[in-house]
Amino acid sequence: MEARQLRIGVIGGDGIGPEVVREAIKVLSAVSPPASLAFDELPYGADHTLETGVTLPPGEMERFARDYDALLLGALGDPRIPDMRHAVDILMGARRKLDLYINKRPVRLLQDRLTPLKDRHRGDIDLVIFRENTEGAYAGIGGALKAGTRDEVAVTEMIATWKGTDRIVRAAFEWARANGRRRVCMASKYNAIPHAHGLWARVFREVSAEFPDIEATALFADVVAMELVRDPTRFDVIVTSNLLGDILSDLAAQIVGGIGLAPSANIHPGRTSLFEPVHGSAPDIAGRGLANPLAAVLTGAMMLRHLDRREDAARVEAAVDRVLHEGSTTPDLGGTLTTAGVGDAVVEALGRDR
Ligand SMILES: NC(=O)c1ccc[n+]([C@@H]2O[C@H](COP(=O)([O-])OP(=O)(O)OC[C@H]3O[C@@H](n4cnc5c(N)ncnc54)[C@H](O)[C@@H]3O)[C@@H](O)[C@H]2O)c1
Numbered sequence: 047m048e049a050r051q052l053r054i055g056v057i058g059g060d061g062i063g064p065e066v067v068r069e070a071i072k073v074l075s076a077v078s079p080p081a082s083l084a085f086d087e088l089p090y091g092a093d094h095t096l097e098t099g100v101t102l103p104p105g106e107m108e109r110f111a112r113d114y115d116a117l118l119l120g121a122l123g124d125p126r127i128p129d130m131r132h133a134v135d136i137l138m139g140a141r142r143k144l145d146l147y148i149n150k151r152p153v154r155l156l157q158d159r160l161t162p163l164k165d166r167h168r169g170d171i172d173l174v175i176f177r178e179n180t181e182g183a184y185a186g187i188g189g190a191l192k193a194g195t196r197d198e199v200a201v202t203e204m205i206a207t208w209k210g211t212d213r214i215v216r217a218a219f220e221w222a223r224a225n226g227r228r229r230v231c232m233a234s235k236y237n238a239i240p241h242a243h244g245l246w247a248r249v250f251r252e253v254s255a256e257f258p259d260i261e262a263t264a265l266f267a268d269v270v271a272m273e274l275v276r277d278p279t280r281f282d283v284i285v286t287s288n289l290l291g292d293i294l295s296d297l298a299a300q301i302v303g304g305i306g307l308a309p310s311a312n313i314h315p316g317r318t319s320l321f322e323p324v325h326g327s328a329p330d331i332a333g334r335g336l337a338n339p340l341a342a343v344l345t346g347a348m349m350l351r352h353l354d355r356r357e358d359a360a361r362v363e364a365a366v367d368r369v370l371h372e373g374s375t376t377p378d379l380g381g382t383l384t385t386a387g388v389g390d391a392v393v394e395a396l397g398r399d400r
Contacts, residue, residue, distance in 0.1 A: 049082040052353055055114040057136065059091040061327025062337035062385075063120020069339035069389030070118065070346040073365070076393045077350075077358045086114070090136055092124030101135035107143045111318045116349050119322040120342065125329060138186065140320050141179050146312035147210065148217050149177035149291060151324060152348070153298040153308070157370050160303035160379065163275065171302055173281040174227075176218040177291025179312055181210045182242075184288045206242035206287070211249040217315075218285035219257045227282035229261045230254070233270040233290055246287065267294065274298055299324055306338030306378045309345035311352060321349040335384035338376040340366055343392055365395035 056071065058064030071085055095101050110117060117140065122133035140146060155161050155171040163171075188202035215232070222230050232250040236243035247264060254262035265273070267290045273280060274297055286294060299308035308324035323341035331337055343366060351359035374391035375381030383391065 049079050049355070051082055051084055052115040052355075053084050053086060053113060054349070055110050055117045056085050056087045057090050057117065057119045057122075058087070059120040059122045059136075059327065060093075060124045061121060061329045061332040062325075063091070063122065063327055065120075065332070065335075065337050065385050066323060066339040066342035067118060067120040069385060069392075070342040072389045073343050073362055073392045073396070074346045074350065076396050077361050077365075078355070085118075090132070091122060092127050092132060095132040096126060101132040102139065107139055110140070111144055114318050115353055116318060117320040118346065118349060119320055121323065121325060121327040123327040123329070134186075137320075137322075138184070141312055142186075144318060144320070145180060145314050146317075146320055147178065147180045147213055148313040148315075149175075149179040149288075149310060150221075150313060150348075151175040151177060151291075151295040151298070151308065151310045153295070153302055155302045156307070156367055157303070160307070160370070161301055163278070163301055166278070166301075171278045173278065173298070174221065174283050175291055175295045175298060176214055176221070176283060176285040177295060178210060178214040178285075178287050180288075181205050181207060182288030182290075184292075204239065204242050204289075206245045208245065208249065211246050212253065215246075215250055215253045215285055218283050219253060219260055219262075222260050222283045223257060227260070229263065229280075229282040230257075231263045231265055231270065231281055231284050233265055233267040233284055233286040233294060235267055235290070236264075237266060243287070250285075270294060271297055274301060295324060304338075304378060306341055306376065307344065308341050309348050311345070311348045313352065319352060321345045321352070335386065336376060336378075337385045338378050339385050339389050340369075340375075340392075343389070361396060361399060362392070364399060365392045368395040368398075 058067045122137050152174045155168050158167050183204040185205045191199040218230050234243040234246045236247040299305045305325040310324045312320040323345050347359040347362040369391045373381055374383055376388055
């Protein structure tokens with residue numbers, strides 16, 4: 047039976063975003079049956095914002111939800127737009143308007159040589175971070191008084207709702223159970239943030255009681271940061287709030303090879319979801335062929351798996367494994383290939399798996 051054509055809205059974005067997304071599309075097109083994926087490349091990003099004055103046209107996010115099976119994003123961030131209003135409208139806008147409450151960030155050591163940790167091997171580090179993606183300190187609530195003066199008072203509210211906390215904690219436990227994982231750890235700061243994170247602690251206790259087969263541990267986020275370096279083998283799934291998840295996932299990415307290898311998904315089950323590498327637009331290396339496209343390629347594999355193209359996703363991951371094994375990488379991982387060269391190497395490795 048012919049696979050249904052999936053429509054993917056693509057926002058390359060800024061800096062290295064378009065460069066790495068181009069390679070992801072190259073690999074996804076190579077692994078998928080002909081015409082089974084349609085990529086709709088969208089112009090949004092810093093250039094578009096500066097040229098038109100519009101970050102995202104009204105109604106566009108709603109159209110994405112109607113027209114696309116998924117969104118693939120490179121990165122947003124440009125020094126010419128210091129207030130990041132385009133990223134706020136596009137990326138934060140998607141997370142909020144499409145209610146993409148699960149930010150899923152797998153952290154897996156693929157090659158021994160990629161970890162800076164001593165005596166850690168492939169298989170030792172294999173965890174998934176479930177970061178709450180719509181609330182916390184990133185909810186956008188706050189304001190400033192007497193801005194720009196020495197009397198300035200700036201307030202950002204951190205919010206936690208029962209519903210928002212329950213659904214992300216539940217998603218973490220359900221994923222653990224469905225994927226044969228034994229442990230879920232909550233990272234919070236309920237000692238120092240008693241109201242918002244006190245709610246997290248209570249919800250975590252309640253939800254964990256429904257999953258007696260899964261070992262539930264509540265740790266302070268600073269302890270989790272420490273433990274990720276000291277003994278990452280103790281984690282299967284980490285569930286945490288928006289701000290803490292942002293920080294812990296960058297730390298976690300570093301122990302498996304850096305953000306050039308870190309994929310992520312912004313998900314609302316059953317709805318149009320958004321897939322993006324963890325890294326930003328890296329203006330320091332943009333346009334020089336130095337960007338590692340593997341985070342974007344692995345992000346593409348997450349997207350395929352989410353869209354039920356499991357075999358294709360596994361083939362992409364195996365090809366990335368092979369490329370890493372052979373050392374066909376960009377300079378951040380010690381190789382000499384360009385961004386496009388790594389994309390070609392993954393496509394070539396795919397061709398060898400038949
Ligand atoms: N989701 C997003 O779109 C997102 C995420 C983080 C940062 N940003 C934005 O990106 C801009 C730059 O932010 P930053 O410098 O803090 O973070 P960054 O992730 O862009 O870069 C951090 C460092 O990692 C390197 N790096 C990043 N991706 C790489 C890759 N694929 N291959 C090789 N090296 C890579 C960069 O060269 C830089 O030295 C800012 O405007 C920031 O707000 C966007």
